[in-house]
Every structure is written in C-alpha cells, then in structure tokens.
Amino acid sequence: MDKPFLPFALPDIGEPEIAGVVEALRSGWVTTGKRALEFEAAFAARIGARHAVAVNSCTAALHLALEALGVGPGDRVITTPYTFTATAEVVRYLGADVLLADVEEATSNLDPAAVEALLARLAAEDPATLERVKALVPVHFAGQACDMDALSAIAARHGLRVVEDAAHALPCTSGGRTIGTIGDVTAFSFYATKTITTGEGGMATTDDDAIAARMRLMRLHGINREVWDRYTSDKPQWYYEVVAPGFKYNLTDPAAAIGLGQLARCDAMRDRREAIARRYLDAFAGDDRLVLPHPVRPAEVHAWHLFVLRLVPRSPAATADRDAFIREMSARGIGTSVHFIPLHVHPFWRDRYGFRPEDFPVAWRSYRRSVSLPIYTRMTDGDVERVRDAVRESLDAVTG
Numbered sequence: 001m002d003k004p005f006l007p008f009a010l011p012d013i014g015e016p017e018i019a020g021v022v023e024a025l026r027s028g029w030v031t032t033g034k035r036a037l038e039f040e041a042a043f044a045a046r047i048g049a050r051h052a053v054a055v056n057s058c059t060a061a062l063h064l065a066l067e068a069l070g071v072g073p074g075d076r077v078i079t080t081p082y083t084f085t086a087t088a089e090v091v092r093y094l095g096a097d098v099l100l101a102d103v104e105e106a107t108s109n110l111d112p113a114a115v116e117a118l119l120a121r122l123a124a125e126d127p128a129t130l131e132r133v134k135a136l137v138p139v140h141f142a143g144q145a146c147d148m149d150a151l152s153a154i155a156a157r158h159g160l161r162v163v164e165d166a167a168h169a170l171p172c173t174s175g176g177r178t179i180g181t182i183g184d185v186t187a188f189s190f191y192a193t194k195t196i197t198t199g200e201g202g203m204a205t206t207d208d209d210a211i212a213a214r215m216r217l218m219r220l221h222g223i224n225r226e227v228w229d230r231y232t233s234d235k236p237q238w239y240y241e242v243v244a245p246g247f248k249y250n251l252t253d254p255a256a257a258i259g260l261g262q263l264a265r266c267d268a269m270r271d272r273r274e275a276i277a278r279r280y281l282d283a284f285a286g287d288d289r290l291v292l293p294h295p296v297r298p299a300e301v302h303a304w305h306l307f308v309l310r311l312v313p314r315s316p317a318a319t320a321d322r323d324a325f326i327r328e329m330s331a332r333g334i335g336t337s338v339h340f341i342p343l344h345v346h347p348f349w350r351d352r353y354g355f356r357p358e359d360f361p362v363a364w365r366s367y368r369r370s371v372s373l374p375i376y377t378r379m380t381d382g383d384v385e386r387v388r389d390a391v392r393e394s395l396d397a398v399t400g
C-alpha cells in the first residue's frame with residue numbers, strides 16, 4: 001500500500017493546549033483577558049525581555065513596532081528581499097518606503113556589507129533620502145540569526161532603530177544573546193508552521209517602557225484602557241478614552257491558552273527540529289549536487305524553522321532543476337516548499353520600485369536553487385528517512 005502523503009508542515013498541539021482552550025471557552029471570557037496577560041508574562045520571562053505584547057500576528061507586531069518608533073510618510077526602512085511580504089508591507093501601511101539590501105550567500109540573512117554599501121550610495125548620491133532612513137529590519141531567515149553585532153553597529157552609526165523580524169527565530173541566539181533582547185523591538189510569529197503556534201498570533205518584545213506602552217495602546221483601537229482592565233479596576237466599566245486611531249490586533253484568551261501550553265514545550269520542540277536537521281545534514285554530507293545549510297557556530301542556538309537545501313545547477317543556465325526536483329518529491333509523497341520568492345520579483349514590489357531580478361543577485365540566485373524540506377516535531381524517524389530517500393531518488397531523477 002502507498003504511504004500517505006507527508007505534508008510540508010504540521011502543528012503539534014498537545015492535550016494541555018486542548019484542555020487550556022476548553023477551559024478558556026468554558027470560562028465565558030473568549031476575547032483578550034487574563035490568559036493573554038499570563039502568556040505575555042511567560043513569554044517575556046522565557047526570552048528575558050522586559051515587555052512582551054501579545055498580538056494576533058507577527059505582521060501586527062511588525063506594524064506596531066515601526067509605528068511606535070515613529071516611522072511615517074516619506075520615511076525609509078531598510079530590509080532584505082529574502083523574506084515574506086509581511087516584513088515589508090507594514091512599511092507601506094505607514095506610508096513609508098522600503099529600501100532593500102542583498103543577503104549573504106551562506107545564510108540568506110541580510111548582509112551587513114550590502115547595508116553599508118546602500119547607505120554609502122545614498123550618502124554620495126541622495127543625501128535627502130538618507131536623511132529619511134529611520135529603521136533597519138533584519139530577518140533571521142530559517143531560524144538562524146543575523147549577525148546582530150554588525151547590524152546593530154551599523155544602525156548605531158547611522159541613527160537607525162532596529163526591529164527584528166523573528167518570525168522564524170524562536171528560540172534563537174546571535175553572539176550568544178537571545179533573539180528578542182537585542183533590537184529596539186523584536187516580532188515573533190505563532191502561525192501554524194512556527195516553533196510554537198496559537199493558530200494565528202504573534203508577540204512583540206522590547207525593553208523600552210514607552211515603546212511597549214505605545215504598542216499596547218495601538219493594538220486595541222488607541223483606547224487608553226484595555227478591556228480586561230475595565231472589568232477589573234475600580235473605575236466604571238463603561239468608561240474609556242480614545243487617544244489615537246489604533247488597530248484591532250489583540251490576541252484572544254483561547255489563542256493565548258494554546259500559546260501557554262506550546263511555550264512550555266518550546267525548547268523541547270526546537271530540540272526535535274534540530275535532531276531532524278542533524279539527520280538530514282549527516283545524510284546529505286558530501287553530496288556535491290547539494291549545498292547544505294550554513295553550519296551553526298557551536299555557541300549559537302538555531303531555531304531550525306526551515307531546512308533549506310540548494311541544488312547545485314549542472315550549468316549556469318540549468319535553473320529548472322529545482323522545479324523538477326519538487327515534482328519528483330511530490331510524486332514520492334513528500335511535501336516541500338520554497339523560501340522565499342524574493343520580494344523584488346513580486347509584481348507589487350517590482351513595479352513600485354522598478355526592481356529587476358539581478359538587482360539583488362544573491363537573493364535571486366538562492367531562490368532559484370532552493371527547496372525547503374519537511375522539518376517538524378510530529379515527524380517520526382521513519383518520516384525523516386522517507387524524506388532522505390526521496391531526496392536521493394529525486395536528485396538521481398533530476399540530474400541522472
């Protein structure tokens with residue numbers, strides 16, 4: 001009998017999460033309440049950040065972060081093309097514009113040298129635009145941290161604020177420091193495929209009291225009194241004041257209940273992802289048809305959100321191998337994905353800024369060769385072996 005299709009990703013929801021949701025539903029409090037507060041406190045403690053602000057997506061966290069830092073119309077924000085559109089779309093929500101700098105070949109993370117080159121070019125050719133560059137948004141691609149020492153130093157030299165997109169990076173370290181404690185704000189995702197999930201959800205961490213207060217205000221309509229507080233303080237329940245045109249980004253208690261259960265298993269779930277990554281790395285070592293993920297420095301924690309293989313093309317023109325490989329994997333019952341189609345080739349970003357594929361050659365080249373393998377806690381060792389065998393057979397079929 002044929003084996004069932006192995007999906008690219010699956011969430012790992014345990015009995016404590018299910019019990020937590022049932023309890024939240026039975027409590028009658030199904031919007032934001034004490035479980036959301038508890039989740040924020042537990043998350044802040046796990047990361048070692050002063051504040052954690054729970055929201056309904058990482059996109060919301062990124063938006064609130066840039067808004068709280070004062071990014072507005074006419075400003076510029078530097079980020080990477082090798083990301084999901086959410087990283088950049090929030091810049092447009094605020095009427096600001098995106099500047100892209102290319103990534104490092106080895107890690108697909110924002111290249112500090114490319115950021116420096118972009119800033120130097122603006123200084124020489126367009127000082128008015130340089131003046132408007134307000135923030136830098138590094139993305140810890142696949143769960144491997146950017147070089148935050150180098151990027152933070154550049155930001156400090158140029159007076160830029162730093163918002164880290166840590167959608168892939170829980171838990172993760174850079175230079176021994178936990179991601180979530182380095183930049184002005186760090187945004188995490190609890191989307192279904194992430195290390196921990198709340199279905200949809202996100203968290204912004206910061207050590208800055210004023211930034212945290214602004215994000216809390218703006219996540220719920222700019223109301224200066226959160227709903228839960230209205231039911232627990234001695235002021236009349238019906239009273240609140242609107243002090244800004246805020247958003248509707250709050251995380252619900254049933255979602256927070258899932259998050260609390262998941263957070264308790266966060267490190268164990270990362271460890272399982274790493275064990276799978278190690279099996280893949282061992283299995284594919286020495287295969288000259290592949291480029292494996294960049295080695296992790298011994299003292300660093302890699303979240304292993306993604307395991308990205310790059311196919312070595314048989315000739316510079318042979319870029320169709322990756323697509324054929326994905327078809328071969330699918331024929332063997334294995335789900336795969338591609339991370340990422342770079343921002344600058346998507347119609348919106350391409351047309352807005354007149355980008356050409358070669359403008360960010362490293363991102364463009366990596367995209368055309370990359371394929372992401374399944375890596376998640378519910379995979380059995382047998383599943384990992386199935387993927388390993390399918391990779392070898394698919395490579396033979398494509399390159400043979």
Ligand SMILES: Cc1ncc(COP(=O)(O)O)c(C=O)c1O
Pocket residue numbers: 056057058059060083084086087139165167168188189190191201202
């Ligand atoms: C790098 C990156 N940033 C941001 C996001 C957005 O996360 P969310 O779906 O929680 O808004 C994603 C989603 O997968 C992502 O991959």
